[in-house]
Amino acid sequence: MDWCMNARKVALKSIEARGLTPVIKNMVSGNKKTKKKKKKMKSKVDKKTPDEEIDGDSEFDSDDEDLDFDLDAELPPLGNKSDLRRNKEISLNKAIVEALTAEEVLEVTAETVLAVAKGLSPSPLSPLNIATSSLHMIANNMEKVSMTRIRRLAFACQREMCMLVSIAMTALPECSAQGVSNIVWALSKIGGELLYLTEMDRVAEVASAMVDELNSQNVANIAGVFASMQHSASELFSGLARRASDIIHTFQLQEIAQVLWAFASLYEQACPMLDALDNVFSDAKQFKCSLSKERTPDVDSGAINYPVLIFNRDQLGNISWSYAVLGQMN
Secondary structure, X not given: OHHHHHHHHHHHHHHHHOOOHHHHHHHHHOOOOOOOOOOOOOOOOOOOOOOOOOOHHHHOOHHHHHHOOOOOOOOOOOOOHHHHHHHHHHHHHHHHHHOOOHHHHHHHHHHHHHHHHOOOOOOOOOHHHXXXXXXXXXXXXXXXXXXXXXXXXXXXXXXXXXXXXXXHHHHHHHOXXXXXXXXXXXXXXXXXXXXXXXXXXXXXXXXHHOHHHOOHHHHHHHHHHHXXXXXXXXXXXXXXXXXXXXXXXXXXXXXXXXXXHHHHHOOOOOHHHHHHHHHHOOOHHHEEEOOOOOOOOOEEOOOOOOOEXXXXXXXXXXXXXXXXXXXXXX
């Protein structure tokens, strides 16, 4: 400790030589200024005589006159947590939609996924952003550039992409019918049957539970995706056939062709739907075939009071093949 004492002595000598000794003493000892003590307000619990009154001048210091404020004044309203979350969702959705490639969409989404994993609250990852925006936009951008199958599989195997799909499967029951349709379509385009067999089972389970909420487009899309991936789901297709029979009058011709093709491809029973088709389109005059390449309306009421289906050659071929496979040539 000798070196410490020597250094201290040298420092003191330097301070004295510069005439700074009084300043140092003030810093160490501190010339404390006497402060005026404020008298505390006597508590109501204190013992007082009934005639004793509070003297305002004696109880409060005069320096407190500038601290006059209204205790009843309303504080400015704090931000609503739901509004904050909604703003974050909108900002994320806008960034996803503005992304030009699948890589950019994943990058934007991955930043939010990691932030949520680290405790970001409220989370902007709503079922809408996951289903309609993230996965759907990734698949859509892949389709735009006709990305090869090998590149799609490599893209799907990235850690961030796996996390996004896992979050989508967790949020699946909270999605709307259109959201489930978007997710299943995206899975078929990104990884297909080579990667997402377990996820397709999950989609089938959730879609079966909400089958009564599906519209004609949802029924056609979900059935078509399962058929294109050759993924059998008997319980789901049984529900789809029943739902299609209930709303068969709302189907467009392309949707009818797609649903029939899907059931035929997986050899699923479509009896309720076929019976409904026979009931709605029971007259031969309701069927027409257009061989021209110009676009024609799928359904035309014309001068009669029942719908008329106008087929092109491809649709007529698909429907005929589907009826043949399903054993309904009669």
